[in-house]
Amino acid sequence: MQTDLIQEARRQAEICNACRYCEGYCSVFPSLHAEREFSDGDITQLANLCHNCRGCYYACQYTAPHEFDLNLPKALAEVRRDSWESFAWPQPLARRFHTHGGAIALALVAGFALLIWAIRAIDSSGGEGFYAVLSHNAMVAIFAPAFLLPLFSIAFSLRRYWAEVGGQPIQLADVTAAFKRAGKMQDLAAGHGEGCNFEDEDRFSQGRRHIHQAIMYGFLLCFASTSVATVMHYIFGLHAPYGFWSLPKLLGVSGGILLTVGCGGMVMLKQKSDRELGDPSAWGGDIGFILLLGFVGLSGLVLYVLGSTALMPALLAIHLGSVLTFFLLTPFTKMAHGFYRLAALIRDAQRKRG
Amino acid sequence: MATQMEAYDIAVIGGGNAALCAAMTAAEAGARVLILETAPKPYRGGNSRHTRNFRCMHKTPLGPLVEEYSEDEYLSDLLKVTGGKTDEHLARLAIRTSEECLPWMEEHGVRFQPSLSGTLSLARTNAFFMGGGKSLVNAYYRTAAGLGVEVLYEAAVTHLELDGDRIEWVDYTHQGQTHRIMPKAVIVASGGFQADTDWLTRAWGEPAKNFLIRGTPYNRGVVLADLLDQGVDSVGDPTQCHAVAIDGRAPKFDGGIVTRLDCVPFSIVVNKDAERFYDEGEDVWPKRYAIWGRLVAAQPDQVGYVIIDAKSLNLFMPSVFPPLKADTLEELAAMMDLPADKLTATVAEFNAACGDTSAFHPTELDGVATSGLTPPKTNWARPITEPPFYGYSLRTGVTFTYLGLKVDDRAQCSTPTGKIKNLWAAGETMAGSILGQGYLAGFGMTIGTVFGRIAGREAAAYAN
Numbered sequence: 001m002q003t004d005l006i007q008e009a010r011r012q013a014e015i016c017n018a019c020r021y022c023e024g025y026c027s028v029f030p031s032l033h034a035e036r037e038f039s040d041g042d043i044t045q046l047a048n049l050c051h052n053c054r055g056c057y058y059a060c061q062y063t064a065p066h067e068f069d070l071n072l073p074k075a076l077a078e079v080r081r082d083s084w085e086s087f088a089w090p091q092p093l094a095r096r097f098h099t100h101g102g103a104i105a106l107a108l109v110a111g112f113a114l115l116i117w118a119i120r121a122i123d124s125s126g127g128e129g130f131y132a133v134l135s136h137n138a139m140v141a142i143f144a145p146a147f148l149l150p151l152f153s154i155a156f157s158l159r160r161y162w163a164e165v166g167g168q169p170i171q172l173a174d175v176t177a178a179f180k181r182a183g184k185m186q187d188l189a190a191g192h193g194e195g196c197n198f199e200d201e202d203r204f205s206q207g208r209r210h211i212h213q214a215i216m217y218g219f220l221l222c223f224a225s226t227s228v229a230t231v232m233h234y235i236f237g238l239h240a241p242y243g244f245w246s247l248p249k250l251l252g253v254s255g256g257i258l259l260t261v262g263c264g265g266m267v268m269l270k271q272k273s274d275r276e277l278g279d280p281s282a283w284g285g286d287i288g289f290i291l292l293l294g295f296v297g298l299s300g301l302v303l304y305v306l307g308s309t310a311l312m313p314a315l316l317a318i319h320l321g322s323v324l325t326f327f328l329l330t331p332f333t334k335m336a337h338g339f340y341r342l343a344a345l346i347r348d349a350q351r352k353r354g
Numbered sequence: 355m356a357t358q359m360e361a362y363d364i365a366v367i368g369g370g371n372a373a374l375c376a377a378m379t380a381a382e383a384g385a386r387v388l389i390l391e392t393a394p395k396p397y398r399g400g401n402s403r404h405t406r407n408f409r410c411m412h413k414t415p416l417g418p419l420v421e422e423y424s425e426d427e428y429l430s431d432l433l434k435v436t437g438g439k440t441d442e443h444l445a446r447l448a449i450r451t452s453e454e455c456l457p458w459m460e461e462h463g464v465r466f467q468p469s470l471s472g473t474l475s476l477a478r479t480n481a482f483f484m485g486g487g488k489s490l491v492n493a494y495y496r497t498a499a500g501l502g503v504e505v506l507y508e509a510a511v512t513h514l515e516l517d518g519d520r521i522e523w524v525d526y527t528h529q530g531q532t533h534r535i536m537p538k539a540v541i542v543a544s545g546g547f548q549a550d551t552d553w554l555t556r557a558w559g560e561p562a563k564n565f566l567i568r569g570t571p572y573n574r575g576v577v578l579a580d581l582l583d584q585g586v587d588s589v590g591d592p593t594q595c596h597a598v599a600i601d602g603r604a605p606k607f608d609g610g611i612v613t614r615l616d617c618v619p620f621s622i623v624v625n626k627d628a629e630r631f632y633d634e635g636e637d638v639w640p641k642r643y644a645i646w647g648r649l650v651a652a653q654p655d656q657v658g659y660v661i662i663d664a665k666s667l668n669l670f671m672p673s674v675f676p677p678l679k680a681d682t683l684e685e686l687a688a689m690m691d692l693p694a695d696k697l698t699a700t701v702a703e704f705n706a707a708c709g710d711t712s713a714f715h716p717t718e719l720d721g722v723a724t725s726g727l728t729p730p731k732t733n734w735a736r737p738i739t740e741p742p743f744y745g746y747s748l749r750t751g752v753t754f755t756y757l758g759l760k761v762d763d764r765a766q767c768s769t770p771t772g773k774i775k776n777l778w779a780a781g782e783t784m785a786g787s788i789l790g791q792g793y794l795a796g797f798g799m800t801i802g803t804v805f806g807r808i809a810g811r812e813a814a815a816y817a818n
Contacts, residue, residue, distance in 0.1 A: 018612035018674040021486030024467030059485030192465040202492040
């Protein structure tokens with residue numbers, strides 16, 4: 001962890017703790033006000049609780065040009081990204097993508113290349129639909145490790161996080177409380193429920209919260225689609241391709257639309273926001289990641305629409321290549337934040353429980 | 355000089371709570387309103403930027419406020435802190451109207467939150483703004499803009515031309531140019547003069563140079579002085595102000611809320627000669643912090659030193675600057691530049707006067723008092739014995755001055771010959787009409803809101 005980032009956040013947190021005006025905005029402040037001194041772990045926990053809604057910045061009487069120069073959303077965003085990089089495993093990949101949108105683009109190209117190579121190299125004759133291009137077994141051989149390795153990596157990182165923030169044995173109530181907050185994205189709604197200050201200075205708006213919800217629920221629907229299809233394949237022996245009125249397609253198409261629209265909306269919203277209230281060095285990496293995620297959704301939809309044309313093999317390679325890149329980069333891109341947020345909310349539920 | 359003929363019905367001078375309440379009310383009544391705010395945009399809002407709540411009467415639970423806070427109780431709280439130096443008619447008007455202000459504020463964009471941690475004693479009487487005063491100011495500027503109110507930042511009003519019973523024109527500078535406008539009516543809501551150290555020194559004497567100003571550096575009383583020079587009726591004593599004891603390391607201006615220190619009741623406070631000078635445990639801190647500014651101002655070099663020991667460190671809200679810390683009182687004395695032998699003697703004398711401390715209760719008047727000590731400490735008197743020892747310096751922090759414009763119950767200004775037909779005042783600049791001395795937490799915002807709305811209503815009625 002970078003001590004100068006932690007130290008700056010600590011300096012600011014101590015000023016906040018003597019003021020407390022922002023107590024009603026989000027989860028950060030009640031948690032902050034419960035301490036008198038802030039360990040590195042406390043700061044890391046506060047940073048991961050912060051959703052960068054910026055309500056506290058615009059309400060703050062001590063922002064520049066005041067000599068106290070508070071910008072808590074920025075200080076916490078920098079600590080947050082540094083914490084993800086510091087806890088990431090394996091370390092050589094940790095700092096390659098959060099601050100480098102170009103690296104994400106390169107990885108995407110590599111993903112395409114790998115899939116095209118696989119399609120050419122692996123004999124898939126005898127398959128049906130997509131499986132005629134790349135056999136089911138080949139897909140499983142590529143995507144099972146591409147899915148499980150990142151999950152293992154994230155789990156390893158979260159253990160480090162949990163130790164750093166002093167997490168206790170988890171009870172079901174902690175998890176339920178955290179999922180409730182995350183499901184509603186309550187920390188993007190401010191205490192009054194009117195949203196955050198993002199695209200138009202101090203105006204409260206639900207824009208970011210709703211767009212973020214579209215992305216999250218879109219992603220979860222797509223994930224559910226794949227999970228359902230896996231169950232249908234292995235347990236019920238029902239093999240793809242599936243018709244539109246099947247569960248995998250209904251979940252996948254609605255999820256893909258939400259994901260695509262959400263990611264497009266988020267990029268536009270971010271363009272309107274003040275970069276200096278977030279982590280400016282992560283700008284490129286964040287935009288790169290959102291575009292990648294949106295591309296996963298969009299390419300999936302295009303593949304669905306044009307799946308019966310001659311373009312299908314190429315579209316399949318592009319879609320699967322983007323999915324592969326997305327999975328493999330999960331521990332090293334903004335995608336990791338979802339896991340950390342949940343961990344921070346669980347930890348906060350423990351704090352409230354006492 | 356650029357002159358505009360009546361482009362605006364009303365000019366509001368100032369950009370804080372009272373000014374905004376006046377501007378919104380007038381604009382809703384159909385007036386064309388211009389706000390002349392002397393601060394740049396990041397510092398707009400005057401002292402309102404640093405506030406956190408307003409004191410509100412209510413017969414039943416209202417918004418974030420619990421139980422009941424009656425007109426009579428409110429007035430009696432006010433009379434206690436002002437020692438009776440209160441215009442009861444105007445005070446009752448402010449108190450009675452405060453109840454309808456809360457929903458009005460919500461309609462105009464203000465959001466409230468429960469009483470902040472560490473301020474439980476205010477949950478019944480004071481409604482806290484979510485995010486504090488700057489978020490209130492932000493919301494009002496947005497609402498005002500939606501109502502067509504125009505705002506000029508860094509517009510410093512230099513002169514209001516009073517001719518008999520009328521303000522004829524307003525001069526201001528903006529972007530290096532002098533401008534003259536001739537609005538039909540003018541509302542002055544530009545605060546006190548506390549940021550003008552020379553004026554404060556003329557009123558207070560040399561000690562004022564050591565005062566810190568808790569709020570905006572832009573309240574220099576330019577318009578107030580201009581009007582008083584032209585014979586507009588004034589009210590209040592120039593030596594009276596809302597002044598509290600704050601951390602001696604606070605910046606000269608704009609330190610705001612975080613520079614307050616809540617540790618006095620659990621401490622002994624000495625002057626630079628290491629002598630105690632007042633009962634630190636006279637009452638709970640929210641009822642006493644406002645007198646300590648004056649107490650410290652009366653000490654040599656206008657400085658006090660708070661001494662506590664380890665057992666009291668966690669009994670009060672954390673301070674923005676960490677306390678000085680030492681293992682012995684001698685070391686602490688050296689760090690604070692106090693005579694060490696005298697400090698140890700003062701502490702020893704205090705400790706010897708402490709009695710049974712088993713009834714100690716940090717949040718209630720516990721009656722744990724010294725005996726035979728002058729001055730006594732009448733509550734929370736526990737011997738200072740447990741190292742490490744902690745120290746803070748205290749200085750006088752001025753919030754706002756009370757010398758101001760005298761107004762009637764329609765917020766209208768006057769001269770000795772009668773009402774000024776088109777001049778109203780609201781907020782700190784006329785708070786002396788109600789507060790003769792002392793201060794009640796959250797009452798400044800009540801005065802600003804109530805009289806801002808009255809001034810806006812009256813000015814719009816005149817202009818229309």
